[in-house]
Amino acid sequence: MDERIIVEKKDEYFEKLDEEEDLAGDENGNVMLMGERFNIMASKYFMSEILVILQDSYEEKAGEMLFESGKMYGKDLLDLIGEEKSFDESLGKMLGLLKFLGYSDSYVEMESITFSSSPTAEAYKSKKMFSTKTCHFLSGILSAVAENHGKDKNFKEQTCQAEEEGNDCVFVMV
Numbered sequence: 001m002d003e004r005i006i007v008e009k010k011d012e013y014f015e016k017l018d019e020e021e022d023l024a025g026d027e028n029g030n031v032m033l034m035g036e037r038f039n040i041m042a043s044k045y046f047m048s049e050i051l052v053i054l055q056d057s058y059e060e061k062a063g064e065m066l067f068e069s070g071k072m073y074g075k076d077l078l079d080l081i082g083e084e085k086s087f088d089e090s091l092g093k094m095l096g097l098l099k100f101l102g103y104s105d106s107y108v109e110m111e112s113i114t115f116s117s118s119p120t121a122e123a124y125k126s127k128k129m130f131s132t133k134t135c136h137f138l139s140g141i142l143s144a145v146a147e148n149h150g151k152d153k154n155f156k157e158q159t160c161q162a163e164e165e166g167n168d169c170v171f172v173m174v
């Protein structure tokens, strides 16, 4: 194939990304991110490994630290999503965004949010390190949405995929 043509197409591609810097969602919770935000996607490739190392090194303290970092990151993500009138709308968009960032589909029920997998839990599983909840960062992100809508409760992980084979990562407000 002519290399020059590939390069031209690549330029066009990034030009197009620049033009479409909006966050667009649909009723299935799918979100497309364009422009600089596209870079966020890269976080999925290194973030989970870093989180595993942190948690191994600092154990419970790391859980708190990861939760707080997740909350801060969640606030940044909320800035991308923009102001939403209701908690449900914000949460829906956040869950769509998280799917884009490498998390699984998620299901919201009255009192809980369920992910069939998370990058952190996957990283633990790949190292065969079970028996602990690992998704503190995700708890923090979800809690940022709650806080943003004036709720004085946080999301905590009730069961984690990394804790026991067959588990989903389930978050409840406490």
Ligand SMILES: [Zn+2]
Residues within 6 Å of the ligand: 118, 121, 133, 134, 135, 157, 159, 160, 161, 162, 168, 169, 170
């Ligand atoms: Zn988990």
